[in-house]
Amino acid sequence: MAIEVRVQREPFDPAALLPAGDGAAGAAVLFAGQVRADDGLSEMEIEHWPGVTEERLRLFAAEAAERFGLLRACIVHRHGPLRPGETIMAVACTAPHRRAAFDGAAFLMDWLKSRAPFWKKERGPWGERWVEAAPEDEDALGRW
């Protein structure tokens, strides 16, 4: 079982997180989150808690691997300024079968959304504003 976590300022190619088939993983699920240009958004800025973020993400990935029997769990998350269309973060999970790979990736996304120390600020024609936590993101944790 392999776990890989990266928190970085630099852009990255989410497709590169998909592993080559190894004969054990029958299923790979890759999630990529991208900056939407809602309401004329021109820039998003992501703040995080260096050190603690990585530790949390590793914990979530280990929990997901254990719970769903993942063969591999990988999380890459950017911080700093991002433009519309840019990839903010990506999660990749492999498992013998599809349900585990889907559940692993969805579980990681739900935890990452509300329990990893990231904060987003948006800039646009309206000035700048901090993104507020969505109640449905908190609710999403309830299903795990």
Add this chain to the structure above:
Amino acid sequence: MAIEVRVQREPFDPAALLPAGDGAAGAAVLFAGQVRADDGLSEMEIEHWPGVTEERLRLFAAEAAERFGLLRACIVHRHGPLRPGETIMAVACTAPHRRAAFDGAAFLMDWLKSRAPFWKKERGPWGERWVEAAPEDEDALGRW
């Protein structure tokens, strides 16, 4: 709303199905199914129903796009002989938010598993055998 379906003998790179961020899609989910080397499997051969397969996949993709509000749904499925580790098929969905992208991809996988005219034969030390439909794949349709 864009739909793309390909059924082909040639290998393909699933990562290429991930679209570039366009400012509308906040979430992209890519599923890739790969040949497992279970029980010393040496080759898998996929038979399909030319013409009808493509039509069914387009119907499923249109249904998923409508139901979950997908911006794009893409399915590529190979036929012919495949080796362990090779990518059999991939599904990619984009949506404004993550839940729709996850649900779209999982929905397409569940329908594709039991309602698209594909049949798999496995070869290995035991000779060759046709893969039987799994009851849990049929059950999986119940949740949609």
Add this chain to the structure above:
Amino acid sequence: MRILYFAWLRERIGISSEEVETAAPTPAALVEELRAREPRYAAAFADTKAVRVAVDQEMRGWDADLAGAREVAFFPPMTGG
């Protein structure tokens, strides 16, 4: 009427499609006719619980109406993905 066979049905019968003259009113009746023709058909259709039917490319039951149908396909449950 055109008949198609897929997967192990195709293998057991030895062909992937054929044209037959038939007045069978249902897929069940059509299979009875085929079974009576040759042992390989009888062997292929020994257990019809493991066989699915499509009439003019739509999934149908064993007692579907074949009046006007141009094509009937027989195959095991699908296993894609």
Add this chain to the structure above:
Amino acid sequence: MRILYFAWLRERIGISSEEVETAAPTPAALVEELRAREPRYAAAFADTKAVRVAVDQEMRGWDADLAGAREVAFFPPMTGG
């Protein structure tokens, strides 16, 4: 004790971290001390329902025991992904 501020708390207070001498027994008491210091703290902590607390990097409630704690962090609910 080291105190960390993130996101709009950091912006309103104007610093991301500081060392303070305090005997506050809980995060709630610590915030009362900070509020009394300067208006920018009072403004930042005007609505503590919108603020979360971590003590030594673990999420804790407002009445957590700060005895022996080396670090307290204040931040709004997280919004990653």
